[in-house]
Amino acid sequence: MRFLTLLFLYLPIISTGLYAQTAADYSLAQNWAALPQQIPPDLKSKIADTSLHAIADVFYVYPTLNTAKSDFRWNVPLEDASQRGKVLETALPFQGSAFAEAGRFYCPFYRSAHLRSYYVDDPKGKEALALAYADVRAAFLYYLAHYNQGRPIILAGHSQGSTHCGLLLQEFFDGQPLQQQLIVAYLPGVGIFPDQLSHIPLLTSPTQTGGYVTWNTFKKRIDRSAYNKWYKGRAVVNPVSWTLEPLVPKETHKGFLYVDNQVYAAQFQTHLIDGAIWIDRPKGKFFLMSLTMRNYHIGDINLFWQDIRENARLRVQSFNEK
Secondary structure, eight states, X not given: OOOOBTTOSOOOTTOHHHHHHHSOOTTSGGGEEEBTTBOOHHHHTTOOOOGGGGTOEEEEEOOOOOOOTTOXXXXXXXXXXXXXHHIIIIIHHHTGGGTTTSSEEEEEOOOOBOGGGGTSSOHHHHHHHHHHHHHHHHHHHHHIIIIITTOOEEEEEOTHHHHHHHHHIIIIITTSGXXXXXXXXXXXXXXXXXXXXXXXXXXXXXXXXXXXXXXXXEESXXXXXXXXXXXXXXXXXXXXXXXXXXXXXGGGOOOEEOTTSOEEOSOOOEEEETTEEEEOOOOGGGHHHHHTOSOOGGGTTGGGHHHHHXXXXXXXXHHHTO
């Protein structure tokens, strides 16, 4: 899966009436995959320390999970049991869990757009993405009105989730009063031009707050067609050092969350290039898996799971000390 630039299409932000008419109802707990009082077991099992939950909030948006060519729907209904299972059993434990110790955790179910929405020349693709954002936007507005209470915020997403979090940044934070509450936005899996956000910077040190971080992960043998089309010239940081260092040694890598639910540290060097990163081929049990993958987009978060987990906690502490 590879996606377009963050603000890849014009979404009619000014048409808030349309959003109000089409969005899901987030006063219903059933439309949330996770709330602080409603943490799924597979996510709860990865939360060992809740000390920062008194300080900050995390608003997480999961990636595209409806990718099958045989699925002809443009959006997945909220009540779709298969999609809910993927969110609860895959996205939350292997992605959302990287952020879940950093604050009270919120994740809405939303009618995510099918993967084809990013690629096909069909207005229904843009409509599908707009509908997905309408849900995310409604969930965020409900969160602000009923849950936030002025607390600092981490936005976190991946792929389509990063697209929607980027649009939240543009609409609600960039040059707005809410920017004062922004700890950091983690936006891996999309291409973001450095000038797309007017007042929110790319963060280039591990303790900085008030901006965003982003990266896209390739093999050493880079998928040139995807890289040249979507990522070259875009913003990027190294998700191990959280700087613009061109090479971070594998000894610095804090941990890859694998499908066996074990965390493996010091697995690869991380190389930063123009607009993306690439890593050495993982060794051992990961070797055969890596051979089948064209790039490592699907692992943008769990490849650096422990690095993200520790960094999210660090940035909350840094924000709180200001």
